[in-house]
Every structure is written in C-alpha cells, then in structure tokens.
Amino acid sequence: DSKPGILDDSDGPRMEVSRGNANDGGIEYGRLPFHRGGRDEFGDEENLAVAIAVNDVDSTFIPSAIQYDPDKKPPIYQNRRFRLYMCSGFVLLIMITLAVSFAVSRNVGSTSNSNNIQSSLRTDSPTFSPTLSPTTANFQGIIGEISKLTDVALFNDINTPQGKAFKWIHDDDPRQLSARDDFLLQRYALVVMYYSLQENGPWATCGEEDNSHQNSTLCDGRKRIFPSGVDEVVYEVVPDEVKWLSAEHECNWFGVYCDLDDSVVIIEIIDNNLVGTLPRELSTLTFLEYFRISFNGLRGPLPVWFSECRQLRDIELHFNQFTGPIPEAIYDRADFERINLGGNMLSGTISTRIGELINLKGFFLHENAFSETIPTEIGLLSPDTLAYTWWHQNTFSGTLPTEIGNLNKLREFWFFNMGLSGNIPTEIGLLYDVEFLRLESNKFSGKIPEEIYNNVRLTNLYLSNNFLTGTLSSNVKKLVDIKEISMKTNFLTGPIPDDFSNLNSLDMLWLHYNNFKGPVPSSVCTLTFLSLTDLHADCLKGGNLPARNECTCCTVCCESIPGGLCYLMN
Incomplete structure (x- = not known):
C-alpha cells in the first residue's frame, strides 16, 4: 500500500517533458499543481505520527573499529x-x-x-636612401608585409613599379603608415597600379603631376560621356577630385570607391591615358567588386588573378590592347555579373566552360579576333539573367547554335559580322524579351523564320547583308514596337507587304538591293507622315532595266542592278 505523504508512480498526474515543455494538459511550464506532502494534499493530517515496524534481526555488516590518534600526523x-x-x-x-x-x-x-x-636590399650603389634606418622594426615590418605580395627583387629595384611604390610608401607618403596598419597593402597595391600604368607618360587627369587645381591635393577629373547622335569623344569635367599619391586616404583618390570599412570596392578610371600591364598586387583587394578601366591602353594577357578576387562581380576592360585567349580561370567564378572584353586584340576559341557563368547579366566579346565555332554551351550562359550579349566583329565560323533559344531573358543580341552561315534557327523566336536583334553581315541563307515575328518586343531588327531568300511574311505586323528594320542586300522576292503600314513606331525601313517586285504600297507611304523618316527601296531604273519598286515617298532610291548607286530623293 502507498503511504500518506509519499508520491508513488500512481499518485497524482504524470508529467512528460518534450523540448522543455510539459505535455499534460493540466500542467503548465513543467510545474506540478500541488506541493508534495503539504497541506494542500492532506489537510490537517500532516501532523499525525506514523509508526514504522522495525525488524528484530539486523543483517547490516559493521566493520571493526579502528583506534584514532588525533595527535598523529600522516607522512x-x-x-x-x-x-x-x-x-x-x-x-x-x-x-x-x-x-x-x-x-x-x-x-x-x-x-x-x-x-x-x-x-638582398643592399646594392653596390643604393637606389634610394630610406628616411628611416633599415634596422628599425617598422622598416622590417613593412618589408615583411609587402613581401607577401611582391618578390623582394622587384621592390628592391627602383626602376620597377613595385620599387617605386615601396619607396613612396616608406619615404614619401605623408601618411607614413606603420607595418601594422590594416590598409598598408591596400595603399601599396594602388600605388603599384599607378606606377604600372604610366608607360605613355602621366595620366590625363588626377595623377601625381596634375596641377589643374589651385589646391595641390585636388584635381579636375573628367568623365567620358556618350551623348546620342554625337560621334566624337565628349568629356564631362568632374571638379574637386583628389589626386593619386596625395596625403588623403586612398579611398578618396579619383576613381576609387570604398565601403564603410574603407576597403576598396570599386576602381573606375575611364579614358585617362592609363597605359601598361595590370599588376598582380591588385589581387590583395579582396573586397573589390567593380573593376572598370575601359578606353585606355592596358596591354598583355588578361590577368589570371581576377578569379582570386572573390567579391569581384564586374570586369569592364573594353577598348584596351589585351591579347591572347580568355584564361580558363575566369570560368572558375560563377558569380560574375558583367564581363566586357570588347574592343581588344583577344584571340583563340571560346571555351565550352562558358556555360559555367550562370549569373551574368552582360557578356561582351565584340571586336576581337576570336575564331572557330560558337560552343553549344552558350545556351547555358546565364539563361535566367543574361540580358545583353555582344559578339560581333569576330572571325567565327559555323552556324548559330539552336541553344540560343534558352536565353529567353535577352534584350540585346548582337551577332553581326561574324562569318556565321546556315539557316537562322527557328529557336530565335524564343527570345521573347529581345529588343535589339542584329544578325547582319553574316552568311545566313534560307528563309527568314516565321518564329522571328514572335519576338513582339523588338525595336530594332537587322538582317541585311546575308543570303536570305523567300518572301516577307505578313506576320511582320506583329512587331508593333519596331522602330528600325534593315533587310537590304539579300535575295528576298515577292511583293513588299502593306502590313508594314501597321507599324506606327517605324522610323527606318531599308529594303533596297533585293529582288522585290511591285511598288512600295501607298499605305506604307502614309507612315512618312507619322514616324517613317528613312525609307530605302530599289526605285530607280538600272541601265535599261526598269525600277523594281516604284515609290513616291522613299527618302533614298537605289538603282535596280547589282551594285547600283543610291540617291537621296527630295
């Protein structure tokens, strides 16, 4: 029998605990709703005496006693x-x-x-005399830090960019950083870059020698702009910039931008007479995200160390003088968002690893010397993000891969003057967001695929200078946002469809140097009163041949013979 005042397995509610909470509905936060043996449970009986029987025979073993001497101490x-x-x-x-x-x-x-x-620093004729003694701890510390980036032989030679940078950091820098300064290597790397890119003399603006500002620390920088309709180079003055190699923190130098922790995240110096090779020391800028040095004179192979800058997302090196192939290391980084290598002298083939660049928004290879075929892996090239890709003016061969249909986020697709042949793939009609489609000056043959008119967001369509045949489809009327169409210099036949008259935004229509028959429809001419300002057709006779396309509204008429002349009409 259970005894009063003792809680056994059957006495009261049972508490089960799971993840620190009691599961029983009557128990909150693991506490029992009563006190063990207390007044709440047994009332006035808590003071009763309870008799307990004692066995007559005690079988407990009691060891023999040991005499204890309180004055005796153990060893x-x-x-x-x-x-x-x-x-x-x-x-x-x-x-x-x-x-x-x-x-x-x-x-x-x-x-x-x-x-x-x-x-190693001693020479028979010292190249420079440090302000501090070479035996000082700071001097040794600076050497130790810089040698993590640069071979000692390089920064010991005052004729190298590294040697000039080391001397400036130690002797001439007004900040006189210590070896323990968190930004020593960052500042050193930028100074090496400065001296490395002076092969053609001082920078155009904001170099150490710039005296354009009344304040010796400041300069009037410049920014290249591209106004619409202007062919010549135009600059915009950027006043009160900070010169390079000034006493200011390097985050304030012209074209350098830092985060809140003073780590360099952007270098942007465009068209500023930067000539030379990019130094490897820049790889120490581990927080660099944007590197934009376009329209300068950078030369040599593309740096492999780009792949070591783990935060780098944007490389813009267009219109420099880089040579050689694209390093395979570039494809090791799947998180690039924009790569612009256009306007250089790069060569070789495009790696099949191109499909590993899965986060690109812009990819530009135009105006280089790339060759061979376009890899089918282009269809894996950031299909969910890629919006702009320019590959024009290279020397590729072969066909346009059908896999381009996977790039359904494209807005600009510039693949002109590339030597491509074969038919235009029907998958071109899967580029639902495309606005600029440029396939001119290739060797495409066959008919214009009907699917191309599914790209209803097109604003510019260029198919000129190919070997296209067949007639123009009435589905052209689906391109309601189109502004410019160029189909000149092909072998297109049949009538000029009056469906062009539905394109109320059309500004340019070039149909000359084809085999169209019949006049330009009068309904198309009505567009000249709305938006159409540039209409070309074969509307002049060529020798003894009559004009192929009579036109009363054309702005330019061309002779109806191969290689015929074109004339501006009144």
Whole structure:
C-alpha cells in the first residue's frame, strides 16, 4: 500500500517533458499543481505520527573499529596538498624550459631572415636612401608585409613599379603608415597600379603631376560621356577630385570607391591615358567588386588573378590592347555579373566552360579576333539573367547554335559580322524579351523564320547583308514596337507587304538591293507622315532595266542592278 505523504508512480498526474515543455494538459511550464506532502494534499493530517515496524534481526555488516590518534600526523608524501604543489611545480618547470628554448631558436631564425632580406636590399650603389634606418622594426615590418605580395627583387629595384611604390610608401607618403596598419597593402597595391600604368607618360587627369587645381591635393577629373547622335569623344569635367599619391586616404583618390570599412570596392578610371600591364598586387583587394578601366591602353594577357578576387562581380576592360585567349580561370567564378572584353586584340576559341557563368547579366566579346565555332554551351550562359550579349566583329565560323533559344531573358543580341552561315534557327523566336536583334553581315541563307515575328518586343531588327531568300511574311505586323528594320542586300522576292503600314513606331525601313517586285504600297507611304523618316527601296531604273519598286515617298532610291548607286530623293 502507498503511504500518506509519499508520491508513488500512481499518485497524482504524470508529467512528460518534450523540448522543455510539459505535455499534460493540466500542467503548465513543467510545474506540478500541488506541493508534495503539504497541506494542500492532506489537510490537517500532516501532523499525525506514523509508526514504522522495525525488524528484530539486523543483517547490516559493521566493520571493526579502528583506534584514532588525533595527535598523529600522516607522512608528508601522503598529504594531498603537498602532492598537488609538487605536480604543479614540475609542470611549471617544463613550461619555462620549453618557452626559453623556443625564444632562443626564434631569435636565431629571425636574425638570419633579417640578415638575408637586408642583404638582398643592399646594392653596390643604393637606389634610394630610406628616411628611416633599415634596422628599425617598422622598416622590417613593412618589408615583411609587402613581401607577401611582391618578390623582394622587384621592390628592391627602383626602376620597377613595385620599387617605386615601396619607396613612396616608406619615404614619401605623408601618411607614413606603420607595418601594422590594416590598409598598408591596400595603399601599396594602388600605388603599384599607378606606377604600372604610366608607360605613355602621366595620366590625363588626377595623377601625381596634375596641377589643374589651385589646391595641390585636388584635381579636375573628367568623365567620358556618350551623348546620342554625337560621334566624337565628349568629356564631362568632374571638379574637386583628389589626386593619386596625395596625403588623403586612398579611398578618396579619383576613381576609387570604398565601403564603410574603407576597403576598396570599386576602381573606375575611364579614358585617362592609363597605359601598361595590370599588376598582380591588385589581387590583395579582396573586397573589390567593380573593376572598370575601359578606353585606355592596358596591354598583355588578361590577368589570371581576377578569379582570386572573390567579391569581384564586374570586369569592364573594353577598348584596351589585351591579347591572347580568355584564361580558363575566369570560368572558375560563377558569380560574375558583367564581363566586357570588347574592343581588344583577344584571340583563340571560346571555351565550352562558358556555360559555367550562370549569373551574368552582360557578356561582351565584340571586336576581337576570336575564331572557330560558337560552343553549344552558350545556351547555358546565364539563361535566367543574361540580358545583353555582344559578339560581333569576330572571325567565327559555323552556324548559330539552336541553344540560343534558352536565353529567353535577352534584350540585346548582337551577332553581326561574324562569318556565321546556315539557316537562322527557328529557336530565335524564343527570345521573347529581345529588343535589339542584329544578325547582319553574316552568311545566313534560307528563309527568314516565321518564329522571328514572335519576338513582339523588338525595336530594332537587322538582317541585311546575308543570303536570305523567300518572301516577307505578313506576320511582320506583329512587331508593333519596331522602330528600325534593315533587310537590304539579300535575295528576298515577292511583293513588299502593306502590313508594314501597321507599324506606327517605324522610323527606318531599308529594303533596297533585293529582288522585290511591285511598288512600295501607298499605305506604307502614309507612315512618312507619322514616324517613317528613312525609307530605302530599289526605285530607280538600272541601265535599261526598269525600277523594281516604284515609290513616291522613299527618302533614298537605289538603282535596280547589282551594285547600283543610291540617291537621296527630295
């Protein structure tokens, strides 16, 4: 029987705990709703005495007694405190011995390394005299830090960009950074870049020699702009910029932008007479996200170290003088968002690893010397993000891969003057967001695919200078946003469809140098009163041949013979 005042397995509610909470509905937060053996459970009976039976026979074993002498002390080696002190002292002695040995060996090694570095820095005729003695700890520390980026032989030679940068950091920099400064290597790397890109003399603006501003620290920078309809180069003055190699923090230098922690995240210096090769020291800018040095004179192969800048998302090096192939290391980074290598002298083939660049929004390879076929992996090239890709004016061969139909986020697709042949793939009609479609000056043959008119967001369609045949489809009327159409210099036949008259935004229509028959429809001419300002057709006779397309509204009429002349009409 259970006894009063004792809670056994059947007494009261049972509490089960899961993840720290009681599951029983009558128990909250794991607490019992009563006190064990208290007044709440048993009322006034809590003071009752309870008799408990005792067995007559006690079988408990009792060991024999041992006489105790309070004045007798045990031997000292049996004293626990003594043994603890002895062990602690022994351990401490071992630690002191090891520390002394390590310090001695460390000092010997450090002295040897210091002597080696100082020996390498000595020359029969010193290239520069440091402000601080080479034996100072700061001098040695700066050498140690910079040698993490640059070979000692390079920064020991005052004729190299690294040597000039080392001298400036140590002797001439008004900030006089210590070896422990968090931004020593960042500042050094930028100074190396500055000296590396002066092969054609001083920078156009904001270099160390710039005296354009009354404040010796400041300069009037410039920014290249591209106004619509203007062919010549136009600059916009950017006043009160900070010169490079000034006393200011490098984050304030012209074209350099930093985050809130003063780490460089953007370098943007466009068209500023930067000539030379990019130094590897820039790889220390581990937070660099945007590198934009276009319209300058950078030369040599593309740097492999781009792939080492783990935050780098945007590379814009167009219109420089880079040579060689695209390094395979570029494809190691799947998180690039924009790569612009156009307008250089790059060559070789496009790697099948191109499909590994899955986050690009813009990819530009135009105006280089790339060759061979376009890999089918182009269909894997950021299909969910790629909006702009220009490959024009290279020397590719073969056909346009059907896999381009996967790039359904494209807005600009510039593949003209590339030597491509075969039919225009029907998958071209899957580029539902495309606005600029440029396939002119290739060797495409066959008919214009009907699917091309599914791209109803087209504003500019260029198919000229190919070998296209067949007639123009009435589905052209679906291109309601189109502004410019060029189909000149092909072998198109049949009548000129009056469906062009539905294109109320059409500004340019070039149909000349084809085999169209019949007049330009009068309904098309009505567009000249709305938006159409540039209409070309074969509306002049050629020799004894009559005009193929009579036209009363054309702005330019061409002779109806191969290679015929074109004339501006009144």
